[in-house]
Amino acid sequence: MTAQIRLSDEDVAFLLTVLRNAVQPTTTQQLIDALRRQPSRG
Numbered sequence: 001m002t003a004q005i006r007l008s009d010e011d012v013a014f015l016l017t018v019l020r021n022a023v024q025p026t027t028t029q030q031l032i033d034a035l036r037r038q039p040s041r042g
Contacts, residue, residue, distance in 0.1 A: 014038055 007015075018034050019026055 011035060
């Protein structure tokens, strides 16, 4: 079973920024890792 995950508006904005600034295609795992490293998510 998969746990449901909710992203805040700030999380979505952060992920869009990561995608916009990427110099190459970004994998789902890279986006997850970036979100986990985001300071505001503690």
